[in-house]
Amino acid sequence: MSLWTGVLPAITTPFNADLSIDHGAVRAHVRWLVSQGCTGIIPCGSLGEGATLGLEEKAALMRTCVEAVKAPVIPGIAALGTAEAVRLAKAAEEAGCSGLMVLPPYVYSSDWRxxxxxxxxxxxxxRLPCLLYNNPVAYRTDFSPAQIAELAADFDNVAAVKESSTDARRVTGIRALLGDRLALGVGVDDCLVEGVSAGASFWVAGLVNAFPAESVRLYELARAGKHDGAFALYRWFLPLLRLDTVTKFVQLIKLVQQEMGWGHERVRPPRLELVGAEREECLRVLREALAHRPAL
Structure with missing residues (x-):
């Protein structure tokens, strides 16, 4: 099976009370996600608080995921500097990962050169196949279809694109330029149905961490072209999926996970756990969703 199909959870990173990584929770969580139909695991991404994890912590997290599941593990590769990103890519290959999700550098954003x-x-x-991660909203770097085509022409192991610009037209644009050369994936939770309609073959998802069965079913309906069923489930899911699209998406998704019995809302500073009206609004959205949770 291709790496680039199905629902690929960008997993959260669970922390112990001292904010060290809870590897036991990681194992249980990724096994549950795969048992619910997810096709791979993506640790060390934005939702996984990769920016606050050290290189050795990331390598250990990769190894835990690889050892826990038979599904592909495709870690996020991002760092402040190029040299560290290269070391992280090599560590991922040594850990037995199946592919890499390659991000632009943290903080510094400049020209295409x-x-x-x-x-x-x-x-x-x-030597691993690479998924290019385009997220101009978060990283202030926007890879155009033409620029993606340059990389695909230069490197045979550029295999896929995770498109998180929030614009489904980008999927169409990449397909028009490159045909089937690259697999295309949706990287924004509330753009899944639109992205699949435009030709995306996989979904790097966030709320899947708490709702894997619903996420997998939504993807399956969208891919099968069952528009009425997909829209009905999408309409129910959208208030939750939109939690993935705001600045505090990590805190929001971790809180939802906690309430669903999978994880804890702990985050590493500079993030802080939600309090007051923000926290209550998230819980209200969750309560409303659970009150009308559809049968699958």
Whole structure:
């Protein structure tokens, strides 16, 4: 089976009370996600608080995921500097990961010449297939279809794109330029049905951490072209999926997970746990969703 199909959870990173990684919780969580029909696991991404994890912590997290499930593990590869991103890519290959999700550098965002050099160094450092992660909202770097095509022409192991610009037209644009050369994935929770309609073959999802069965079913209905069924489930799911699209998406999704019995709302600073009206509004959205949870 291709790496680039189905629902790929961008997993949260569970922490112990001292904010060390809770590897036992990681194992249980990823096994549950795969048992519910998810096709792979993506640790160390934005939702996984990758920016607050050290290189050795990321490598250990990768190994835990690889050992826990038979499904592909495709970690996020991002760092402040290119040299560390290259080391992380090599650590992922050594850990037995199946592919890499390659991000632009944290903090520094510049022109295409510099961003291409960074991505090329990471891709060149591995034999693993690479998923390019385009998220201009979070990283202030926007890879155009033409730029993605340059990388695909330069490197055979550039295999897929996770499109998180929030614009489903980008999926259409990449397909028009590259045909079937790259697999295309949706990286924004509330753009799944639109993205699949435009040709996306996989979904890197967030709320799947708490609702895997609903996420898998929504993906299946969308891919099968069962528009009425997909829209009915989508309409129910959208208030939850929109929690993935705001600044405090990590805190929101971790709180939902906690309430569903999978994890704890702990986050690493500079993030802080939700309090007051923000927390209550998230719980209200969850209560409303659970009151009308559809049978699958």
């Amino acid at each position: 510099e961003m291409k050099a960074h991505l090329s160094a990471v891709i060149r450092a591995t």
